[in-house]
Each structure stands twice: as structure tokens, then as C-alpha cells.
Amino acid sequence: MSISQPTRRPRQSQQRTSAPKKRTAARQSASARAPRTRFGMWLQRPLASFHLVVTIATLLTALGLVMVLSASSVESYADGGSAYTLFTQQAIFSVLGAGLFYVALRTPIRVLRKLSFPAFVLSVITLVLVLIPGIGVEAQGGRRWFELAGVSVQPSEIAKITLAVWGAHLLASRQTEHASLKDIVVPLVPAGLIVCFLVVLEPNLSTTIALGIILAALLWFGGLPARLFGAIMASGALAAIVLAMSAGYRSARIQAFMNPGADPQGIGYQARQATYSLADGGIFGRGLGQSRAKWSYLPNSHNDFIFAIIGEELGFVGCAVVIGLFALFAYTGIRIAMRSADPFLKLLASTATTWIVAQAFINIGYVVGLMPVTGLQLPLVSAGGSSLAITLLMFGIIANAARHEPEAIAALHSGQDGRFSKLLRLPKPESYSPEKAKAVRADAARRAAVRAAREQQARGGSSYGGRTMYPRDDRRQGREQSLRRDQMTPHPRGERGFRR
Template identity: 60%
Template sequence: MWSLHLILGLTTLLTTFGLAMVLSASAVESYVGGGSAYTFFVQQLLGVLLGLFAFYLAMRLPVRTIRMLSFPAFVVSVVMLILVLIPGIGTEIQGSRRWFDIAGISFQPSELAKVALVLWGAHMLTLRDRVGRSTRDLVIPVVPGALVMCVLVVLQPNLSTAITLAIIAMALLWFVGFDLRILGAIVATGVVTAVILTFTAGYRVNRVRVLFNPGDDPQGLGYQSRQAKYALASGGVFGEGLGQSTSKWNYLPNAYNDFIFAIIGDELGIIGCLSVIALFAAVVMLGLRIARRCADPFLGLVTAVATTWIGAQAAINIGYVTGLLPVTGLQLPLISYGGTSTALMLFVFGLIANAARHEPRAIAAIEKSGGGRISRLLRLPMPQPSPTTDGRGAQRRRNSMPPNTTRGRESSRRSGSTVPSDRTSTVRSRSTRTAGSRSS
């Protein structure tokens, strides 16, 4: 059960640390704007409380229910992405129409779109054994669906979120073992499209200019990036101390949101920055391990793709704060301010915890102990064994997640098709042995 315990511990650490840093980074601006130093912190706390409920719900949901809800979630997210573009329905802030504002609460539908794409894409791509169709046939609805989402998000405009959706789509195809030649062509097309879109908007071009020429306009275009580097540099090795950052005193814009990693460096130094990076590295390593050992193919694919999304978004955020990438506006998962993103990210972590409970040894341990301490404390249902496992939780095949090994990729290159499922491979090997015995 240590995979489940670790994912619960990492989620708790990231969420608690995020609350502390949001309070520290937003106190000054919150006090100046409304007279209270806790305005943004309270809003973030409400998002965390909602996210904890979503985390618990994700751990309780049966796999069959998650798969049933994946397509309605995809349809709802697409409809919401369309509605947010309509004047009078979506809220426009600084030329971007990305939010619904209901009773003073802002909601960003593109965050829901990320989760919906993960679930619906994994559901479609793990249907191949059930419906007897190849992965290439099942890709047909997934790629156009992801493309529709990306186009709607670009129209907001929000290129950074569109890039995240593209990363999710590519991860779905990669982990399911799609033909690398076609996948490479799709990636190349996406990169070219992103470059073209970058040079069609002035503010995006300015961000690229700042990346390559940070000293050209230090008080204008390059001000935010320059202040972020000053904050990281002033922290040194051990930092100025929690709450002692001077950059958050209206020197660094969006200090509690997109650039919160710079405040971490200012207050906690290199030690704090490396600790955050280590936490996300642990999430990625653990998530991929859970995905590979999960007894259910759908949960395994969801976990692998969600882990890739979390790691990529964290890397992009840290990259542009440190000046390695152009500023994109992606938040640091569970740490940056944002109620919608925090709640949905906790739901994703709940799905990973659900997958950890579906590891074959975890199923056997839960059945042996009558539920386990965590399951009894949270009143979680018994995990249902996957069709790929027997009733005792013993694994019938080595890897339940669709393989993406070197051997599978080489066979897909030779045949020009997708990686065959384990069931198909077993049937072929049996037929080969039968033919050999007859000939002998």
C-alpha cells in the first residue's frame, strides 16, 4: 500500500505548501486592494476545500462510473468553451475571454477541458480489446476532439492552455503505443502551428523577444522576467525567510500566481526551489510507477497521461520563471493561486490515488486486511479487480497498461500499424505453437 500512502503524502505536502506560499505572496497586494491581507488566501482555501471533496470523490468512484462520465464531461467542456466566447456570457479581462463569473466566483472552463480530455481520450483508446478495433481506428475521434478543444482555447486567446491540451493528446497517443512515424508528424505539425500562432500576436512576439534579449527593455517588456530573476537571486541558498520577500511589495507582478516560484526562491532560497522540484519529480516517478502496475488499463492510461500533464506544466512554469522559456501563464500545480485549477488538480490527484488502490498487491492487501486503515477511515469501497486480474488480485499479465516498449515500437515500425494488445499477442503465440506441433 506504500504507493497510495506516498501519493497521499505528496498531495498533502504540495497543497499545504501552496496555501502557505499563496498567503505569503498575496498578503501585500490583498491588503492594498481590499484592506485585508487574507482575501486571496481565503479564496484559495475555498478552492482547496472544494478540491479535497473532489479528491475524495475521485477515490470513491468506480472505474465503470468514471468511464461512463468521461464522454458527458467532454461534451460539457466543449459546450462551455463555446459559451465562454460569446459576449455577455463569458467575462473578458485584458482582451481575453476565458472565465465565467457567477455570483462573484470565477470559473475557467479550459481547466475542466484538460481533465475531460484525459478521461475521454483514455476511455476511447482502451476500448480496442472490447470492440475489436485497432488503436489507429480509435484515434480518429480522439485527435479531432482534442483539435476542437485546442482551437476553441486559442480563440479565447489562451495559447498556453492549448499547448497543455496538445501535450495531453500526445501523451495519450504515446502511452497507448501509437505509430511513432504518425505521432512524429502530428508533433511536428503542432510545433509549426504554435510557432505561427506565436508570431500572429504582438504580445506573444514580445515574450519571445524578452527571452532572447532580456535587457532590451528592462522597465517595460522585460520588467516581470527581470524582477523574477532578482527575486531568485536575492534569496541565495537559504532565502530571506518565509514571509520576508521584498519582491512581493508590488515589485513583481503576479507574484502569488504565475510567478510564485520566484517568491519561493526569494523566501526559501535554492533549498526551497530544489525541494519543490524534488516533490514534482517524486510525483512523476510515482505516478508512472502506479500507471505501470495498475491492474486496470483505463486507470493506468489515465494515471500515465495525468502524471505527464502535471510534470510538463510544472516544468513549463519553472522554466519561464527562471528565464529558460518564454512566459506562458501556466500555473504551478497545487501551489499557484487559482481556485478552479487547484480543485480540478486535486481531482486528478484523487484519480491517481484511485489507481494506486487498484494495483494487484494493493487489492490483495486490502482484501486481506478487510479494507485497510485508510479505506476504513475514509469509508472507501473495496477496489474491484480488473478483468486482467483474478479475484485475489494476482496479476495475470505483466503490464496492464498499453505497452510502449522498444520491442513494441520496433514491431509497429515494421508492420506500419499500432502495437498489438496482449490478448492478440497471446492468441498469435498459441496459434504459432499449434502450427509447430502439427508440423513436427
């Protein structure tokens, strides 16, 4: 007893002291996970992703309008006597894009998925129509636009968003059905290649590159095996090289990138002037509206090379702000994709984010001289009405996906709408339910089967065993069934088995 009693007391004291240590460790781990900055605390709010998307879209659009006015004023005045011509067009399309943003924000996800395939088919039809002389408008060496009531519309920009939405819907449906690898690749890859082929015929290599980025993002985030994805990417890169070297102006751009000093006054003039504009800006820039390059020194300064004007007028600080906004958008888009419970929204948010960010950094890359000139515009900043409106529509869809995060849905249904949601009178988002989605797919399959049976009956046949049976086939089927019954009758002697 004298030995056992002292040995029990330290154990009890250890048990008493272990609980406070565990509580202290839990507090330390919780404090380590808790955000330490105000911005980190703000990111923990349920609607932080939604507000980030709206803020980024607003800032980039406002910056784009200001820079388009500054970069295009000289050229507009020289052409038509007014410095506000291109700016007015850009402002009109920004208002149209804001309306599309609002429509996308209010559209239910089920409606968006239901309309995805018809919209994709319609965009393919417009890509065919724009190639027909007399329907499509030819300008700048390509037939890429429709002229509607004095407004130019580029159908290839519409094809970007329809491919992204329909592709995400298709792959999300195949993922829930545990489809095979063939069902993942077909029909998405053939449809994407058809769209790319039609855009190449315009010709428009820059939009083809954007469509290729969208298709690659869909396949990657859709779960395509890495080996097959690498093979498809290698084939796409080889096709891009062939297309780049097939036309004279494309191959000249590659040669100018490989040897910038070979033709400084010819094909290398634009890239060289962009470099001079960036160098002239310095750290803080020459001041808003004080660019020298826009005085006919830098071609397309308001469009493809507007980032050079930003660097000249706003300096390194302005360029860093633009890059920072796109980097913040990349973080926000991936955050929305990771937080979404709906597979469709996961695929759509990640694909759209990859497309917009990749297009932005390709544009910035060739302006600063790190890549060959491709003609891709800087999203929401470069002049281009169709591109601006369609990109704002895509931002609206991403903002809609942000409101469908599980925490955002719970907050909105509990009355935490916020001033912005109340001002716009946005509807309450519906929570995603796998069982409900499965029931909807089963109901759609049942309706399709009933519709097919009615069509067969209208043609004069009936359905039997998954095949179309006509009256003569029905009689033959009845004779075969009676013959099998005769062959399967018991043996007359009562033996076990059946007569063969």
C-alpha cells in the same frame, strides 16, 4: 574397475557441491533485489503508491496556501484593505478540491469510464458558451471565466481532465478490440483539436499548450507509431510557433526571451525581476514572509511567478523541495501505470502524470529563464481556484488508480485497509478481468443493436442484413428470393449441377 571407480567419485562430489552453490547464488540474487533502505522497504508495501499520492498532494497544497498568503498579502491589502482576500479564495477552493479528491477516490472505475464522454461533451459546450458576450466574463484581455455566485470558474481547466479521462477510455477500448491506426487517431485527434481551437479563441495559449501535452501523452502511451507521432508533434510545434508569433504580446515574449536586455523596463521586466528574486534568496532564503519582490516589484508574484517568491523566501532549499516533490510524483505516477492491470488506468495515470509534471517544469523553466514566459501555473502551488480544484480532482483519480493495483486490491480485500482508508470509509476496489470487460462491451453492443432496431421499427421499417428495409422493400426482397430458388432447381434430366 580400478580406473572407472575413481572417475565416478569426483562427479558425485561435484553434484553434491553444486547444490549448495546454487542455493548460495539464489540467496545472493535475492539479497541483491531486496531493498537496502527503510524507504525502499516501505515502497514494497501494497498501498505505498496510494499513500505517496495523498502525501504529495497534501504537501503541495499546504505549501501553496502558505506561499499564496505570503505573496499576495501586500497586493490584497492595497486593493481591498485586507491581506487575506486572495488567500481566503484559495483556501475555499482547496476545501472544494479536497471534496472533489474524495469523490474521485470513491468513484468506481466503471462509472468513471461511463461518465467520461458525457463530461467531455459538456466541457466542450461550456467552452462555446464562455465565448458568448454576456455569458462569459472578460478579464485580463480574454473571455475565459464564468461568474457563478461570486466565484469564477474556468471551463478550460475542466476540459483538461475530461479530455484526459475520455481519451484514456477511448484508447483503452480500441486497444482491447485491436483497432486499426485510423480508429486510434479518429475521433480523438479531431476532438482534441476542436477543444484547442476553442481555447485559442478565448485567447489562452498557456492552457492550449497543456491540452496539447495531454493529447500528445494519450497518443504516445496509446501506442501510436513513432513516425506518425513525430509528424503530429512537428505539426503541433509549428502551430504553436504560428500562434506565438500571431499576437503582439506573444511575439514580444519570444523576443524578450531571445534578447532579455532589449527592453528591461517593458516586456522583459517580469522575467528580470524573477531572476533578481531567485538570486536574492541564496541558499536558505530571506525567511518566510520577508520577500521584497512582492512589494509591487514582481507582477503576478502569487500566480505565474510564485516559484520566484519561493526561491526568495525559502532559498535554494525550498526550490529543491518543490522540484523533489514533483519528481517524486512523476515516479509514483509511472509506477502506478506500470503496476495497473487495467489498460484504462495505465493510460490515464501515465497521461495525467505527464500533464501535471510537464506543466510544473514549464512553469519553473520560464521563471528561472530557461524558457519563454507562457503563463502556465505551478500545479497546486500557484493562486488560481479552478486550477487548484481540478488538479486535486485529478490527484484523486490517480490515487483511485493506485488502490486498483493488483497487490493493493489483494491487501484491501484481506483486511489491510490502514487507518486512512478506514477513516474515509473507502469502498473495496474491484479487480480487473479481461473476460468481464469483454462481456461488458459485448452486452453494450447488444443493447445498442436492440436500441437501433427499435428506433427503426418506430420509424416504420425493419432491419434486414444490416440495412433498413421498408414494407415495399420487403416485398421486393421476397420476389428476388423466390426467383433465385427457381433458378437453383435441379435439371429435369437429372444431370449434375443446377440450371443457371
